[in-house]
Amino acid sequence: MHAYERLFIGGEWVGPSSDATFDVHSPTSGELVGRVPEAREADVDRAVAAARQAFEGGPWPRMTPTERAVVLTKAAEAIRNDMQGMSELISNEMGSPVSWGSLAQVFAPTMILDYYAGLGSTFAFDTVKVGLLGPVMVTKEPVGVVAAITPWNVPLFLAAAKLSPALLAGCTVVFKPAPETPLDANRLAEILADAGLPAGVLSVVPAGREVGDHLVNHPGVDKVSFTGSTAAGRKIGAACGANLKRCSLELGGKSAAILLDDVDLETSLPLLMPNAIMNNGEACISLTRILAPRDRYAEVTDALVEQVRALKVGDALDPATEVGPLVAERQRERVEGYIRIGQEEGAKVAIGGGRPAGLDSGWFVEPTVFVDVDNGMRIAREEIFGPVLSVIPYDGEEDAVRIANDSDYGLCGAVFTADNDRGVKVARQVRTGTYMVNSNIPIDFSSPFGGYKASGVGREFGEDGLELFLEKKTINLPAGYSPDV
Ligand code: NAD
Numbered sequence: 001m002h003a004y005e006r007l008f009i010g011g012e013w014v015g016p017s018s019d020a021t022f023d024v025h026s027p028t029s030g031e032l033v034g035r036v037p038e039a040r041e042a043d044v045d046r047a048v049a050a051a052r053q054a055f056e057g058g059p060w061p062r063m064t065p066t067e068r069a070v071v072l073t074k075a076a077e078a079i080r081n082d083m084q085g086m087s088e089l090i091s092n093e094m095g096s097p098v099s100w101g102s103l104a105q106v107f108a109p110t111m112i113l114d115y116y117a118g119l120g121s122t123f124a125f126d127t128v129k130v131g132l133l134g135p136v137m138v139t140k141e142p143v144g145v146v147a148a149i150t151p152w153n154v155p156l157f158l159a160a161a162k163l164s165p166a167l168l169a170g171c172t173v174v175f176k177p178a179p180e181t182p183l184d185a186n187r188l189a190e191i192l193a194d195a196g197l198p199a200g201v202l203s204v205v206p207a208g209r210e211v212g213d214h215l216v217n218h219p220g221v222d223k224v225s226f227t228g229s230t231a232a233g234r235k236i237g238a239a240c241g242a243n244l245k246r247c248s249l250e251l252g253g254k255s256a257a258i259l260l261d262d263v264d265l266e267t268s269l270p271l272l273m274p275n276a277i278m279n280n281g282e283a284c285i286s287l288t289r290i291l292a293p294r295d296r297y298a299e300v301t302d303a304l305v306e307q308v309r310a311l312k313v314g315d316a317l318d319p320a321t322e323v324g325p326l327v328a329e330r331q332r333e334r335v336e337g338y339i340r341i342g343q344e345e346g347a348k349v350a351i352g353g354g355r356p357a358g359l360d361s362g363w364f365v366e367p368t369v370f371v372d373v374d375n376g377m378r379i380a381r382e383e384i385f386g387p388v389l390s391v392i393p394y395d396g397e398e399d400a401v402r403i404a405n406d407s408d409y410g411l412c413g414a415v416f417t418a419d420n421d422r423g424v425k426v427a428r429q430v431r432t433g434t435y436m437v438n439s440n441i442p443i444d445f446s447s448p449f450g451g452y453k454a455s456g457v458g459r460e461f462g463e464d465g466l467e468l469f470l471e472k473k474t475i476n477l478p479a480g481y482s483p484d485v
Helices: 040-056 065-080 083-094 097-123 157-171 183-194 211-215 230-243 265-276 296-309 330-344 395-406 420-429 462-466
Strands: 007-009 012-014 021-025 032-037 126-130 134-141 146-149 173-178 202-204 222-227 245-249 253-257 287-293 348-353 368-371 388-394 413-416 470-475
Touching: 007 040, 007 183, 007 330, 012 222, 012 296, 032 183, 040 146, 040 173, 040 202, 040 330, 065 083, 065 097, 065 157, 065 253, 083 097, 083 157, 083 183, 097 157, 126 330, 134 157, 146 211, 146 230, 157 173, 157 183, 157 253, 157 462, 173 211, 183 202, 183 211, 211 230, 222 230, 253 265, 253 395, 265 296, 265 388, 265 413, 287 296, 287 330, 287 395, 330 348, 330 388, 388 395, 395 420
Parallel strands: 146 173, 146 222, 173 202, 222 245, 253 287, 253 413, 287 388, 368 388
Antiparallel strands: 007 012, 007 202, 021 032, 126 134, 134 470, 348 368
């Protein structure tokens, strides 16, 4: 049991302003695995004040990027030294199978920390050039106090995606994890403090929506970096717009995998499947719409059903498990609600649709494949956030691209084909921020990642991810002068 009685605010573990707590239960067994104080408005005010003070007068923004990078590198090492502990902690919070989680939930965040630590010595924070009218220096400065807000589905990964570039940039951060996953957030605070992060640079305020809203609207916050649902993203974007506050949004998805008519299913489906039902289907980038050529529709659905039948569903902590429980009862209700909606809309369940036998204590849903799906159905348009796939027939490549693009979202996608050139041609026509051509890698941390349309605003990862936390300043210089940079 991971029990915290204090909140990490301003670099210290301090008493919370109220007695309210969040209990964390294992989604597999229901057992109580942790408890943390719930942060309230007064705690957020305290955290923002500490972050403001550390930004205005503390050492962190005044250190060089390479000095700040040392802290990130040490944090990455500390996480790697406790891969199993961290992986089990996250699985106990939200049900991710450790087989997937140890790499995606834990090792990947260390890659992100290391990548941004590397940018500390290679990124051009200052550039001097001859402008149109004389010499010019463009310098990139930290944006200020950052509110980082994350969902529960890949908690440490998303914390790393925000904190690594924000901290490298020299910002100070108030981090609001989701109420479901406060334990790994507190662990990350401990790790960063041990790695040498100065007091005040980071605070962690586990809280729900209302307190999150208070943080977003706080006048002491300069920039909001949000990952979560499109509905919440719209509200946060509007609030930031009203205050002219910097804001980046990573939101939902309903991504399509196109199987072209020349596809080899034996080699392609093993690439597709891990991204179709990754993280129990609780992933923004999941390939939940499978687009199959009409004349190979039966062949594709049969092969997919066999892949899904072979998935091992069970205890998230069992290394053999490929699909674990959903995060909570309400998430299972949501997913089961969509399974009912799909049937009412006329789609057919080819496999799954119920609860797996013998797993009564956790929030399990059978991995489910719907066939005879039309792209206009709600199960094809709305984010289900569970292990539910829809197979949609198409007539010709142009139709496949049209259906892939016929979505409010534009986060991710994939094409599988015997012809890579044809795949790249399709990739160029699909309006999403990231795409896979005969690949199973949806995100490369050195390259931009984010959404078109209702999937977001801005790009995380790569140098773009660092730029989200920088302001650019142009300094016009006297003729003949060139500063050392
Ligand atoms: P959510 O939007 O309900 O909550 C996300 C976080 O925002 C939580 O910490 C929550 O407390 C907070 N929050 C919610 N409303 C808020 C408000 N008005 N002001 C301030 N904070 C607020 O999302 P969820 O259901 O927890 O997470 C799942 C969603 O996240 C899915 O839509 C998924 O696609 C998306 N997601 C996107 C990405 C991406 O990179 N694009 C990655 C992971 C998850």
